[in-house]
């Protein structure tokens with residue numbers, strides 16, 4: 001890097017959960033968090049072949065143990081962004097009760113680790129993709145609402161098509177000024 005001024009034909013801000021803080025004047029989401037727990041279950045067939053599961057009605061989801069990380073169990077509730085989980089980590093009581101009912105063999109499994117997932121959530125849980133209203137060569141991309149990883153190949157390819165002018169961005173992802181009154 002040097003101190004010279006550099007000009008670009010196109011500038012893309014795809015900075016994840018930092019996006020709302022850098023562009024507070026635009027409705028491009030807000031940082032949110034969610035805590036994932038990894039349970040020890042050596043005796044269970046919860047390895048790479050185990051299916052991921054999502055219980056929308058009970059707001060819980062998880063995946064089998066991958067790369068020795070333990071079985072992932074996540075209460076689908078929002079936590080403060082960027083705040084590490086309590087140490088030592090312990091699964092909330094409601095999640096333990098859920099496991100006792102749905103996955104009895106995991107009910108007493110010790111927690112190996114926990115981590116806070118920080119992401120950007122939007123009002124409608126849609127992605128964000130649009131030109132900055134005051135700078136037409138500046139694009140903002142983000143608003144993953146916690147689903148950016150699995151959607152990355154398709155979303156990334158679509159974003160490239162938009163940036164290269166091959167297609168127009170769908171209005172559902174548009175940027176707009178943030179409302180000043182509630």
Ligand SMILES: Cc1cc2nc3c(=O)[nH]c(=O)nc-3n(C[C@H](O)[C@H](O)[C@H](O)COP(=O)(O)OP(=O)(O)OC[C@H]3O[C@@H](n4cnc5c(N)ncnc54)[C@H](O)[C@@H]3O)c2cc1C
Pocket residue numbers: 014015016017018036115116117118119141142143144145146147148149150151
């Ligand atoms: C623990 C955890 C678990 C998750 N689990 C899942 C899951 O199971 N499924 C799923 O689909 N998604 C999951 N997610 C969410 C997923 O990771 C995000 O949706 C995705 O990473 C968002 O992609 P992004 O490229 O928009 O942002 P990021 O991946 O956050 O990338 C943004 C990049 O911008 C850089 N940056 C930030 N500020 C600046 C700046 N001012 N200047 C320059 N660079 C900057 C950052 O360093 C980073 O490299 C999880 C996230 C976490 C943290």
